[in-house]
Amino acid sequence: MIRSPRSSERISLGDVDLRLLRVFMTIVQCNGFSAAQASLGMSQATISTHMRHLEERLRVRLCERGRAGFFLTDEGQQIHAACRDLFGSIDRFRAAVGDTAGELSGQLSFGTVDAMVTNPRLNLDRAIGAFHRLAPRVTLEFNVAAPQVLSQGLLSGAYQVVLMPAPERVVNMRAQALFHETQKLYCGARHPLFAVPDAALKPALLAAQAFAGRTYMQRVPICGVDFDWQAATPHMEGTLILLLSGAYIGFLPDHYATAEVDRGRLRALAPDRMSFEDLFQIVHARQSPSRAAQALVRAIVEHCTAQPAG
Incomplete structure (x- = not known):
């Protein structure tokens, strides 16, 4: 009621x-x-x-x-807010019933950011295949969302497991580091900087370009450059479209940009200077996670080939 x-x-x-x-x-x-x-x-x-x-x-x-x-x-x-509590409780009830019966069943909500399919180190497709073979009766709800949505969903119970860039410490959650993702600065073939040599790409020149950032990023200098934010999107695909327009420069995961670089439609700008690493982690409830949630976490960890030391 x-x-x-x-x-x-x-x-x-x-x-x-x-x-x-x-x-x-x-x-x-x-x-x-x-x-x-x-x-x-x-x-x-x-x-x-x-x-x-x-x-x-x-x-x-x-x-x-x-x-x-x-x-x-x-x-x-x-x-x-009431719905988030309601559906989180329903999911936890289904998981508890499955645990009591000694079987992996019920519904499991998993969320991650976009552009994971091109990451050769993650092997998320193989992990999910292995999880399904282990728990064929679990209904997997798989969502792609921005990091802040995933964090909120963890707290509300909308997600039981998430894979995302490491945020500030999430209360009552268990996090395990998985891999580092390299983000590089790119521009499209139509952009004026596309043919400019890396040596000429000084901070002042880069700061003068229209920049496409992510809505969840802080508007602080990146790699020593105070970029001119003129567009923002929560997703990598949105960033890619903005860069291909030739109007903006911006950061993308190198594995996600590779195909467009090979096609000659994107170029990394001074990659030796204009790049940074994002730490990704798998996060789930610290207290009484369902057996299905634990099984999915294990599958993702076991199939990831680039787990950070420690």
Whole structure:
């Protein structure tokens, strides 16, 4: 049961309501109706219908959508927080039932950042294959999201296991370092710097270019350069598109950029000076993680070929 934010009346929840609430959660995660179409496999009209039914059921306006953009109302924020607790509890209940029965079953929510498929050191595809062979009855929910979304999801219970760049210490979580990822500065073939020799790429020249950063990065100097932030995106694919436009320079994982470099569409700028390392780690709950979560963590660790020392 759930209490309406505008009423003391308790609203009973059935299977239909849970499906509508999951639609709502996906819309919020994708930050809008249009962006949620691919994740939900629904048209925007169908998503709008589902949201209208949910708002009628809960008797509150959950979000505003239109020319001004998508944002949650105060009531929508309350319902979203309650949903995270609700679905986190459901997942933990399913895992506990499976553990009690001595089998790996239930649902496991795993999240990571994008551009992992091209990382030759991670072997995430092999790890997931091995996990499925070990736990064929576990339903794996696999999401790709920005690091801050993954961190929040860990705390709320939306994710049981995440793979992401090392953040500040996450309370009540266990983290294991896996590998370092090299980030280099790139520009597209249409950019004025594409043909400029590395020796001429001085900090002042680089700082004068329009820079495409990531929304979760602090706007501080990188590799000694105070870049001119004129675009930002949470995903590597977004960064790649911005760089290929010829309008911006920005950082990408070297393994993700390799294919475009080989095609002559990207170039690393002064890679001996303009590069840094990101430490990636696997993170899960410190207290009573499910057996399925522990099995997925083991599979990822065992298949990673570049685990940092210590």
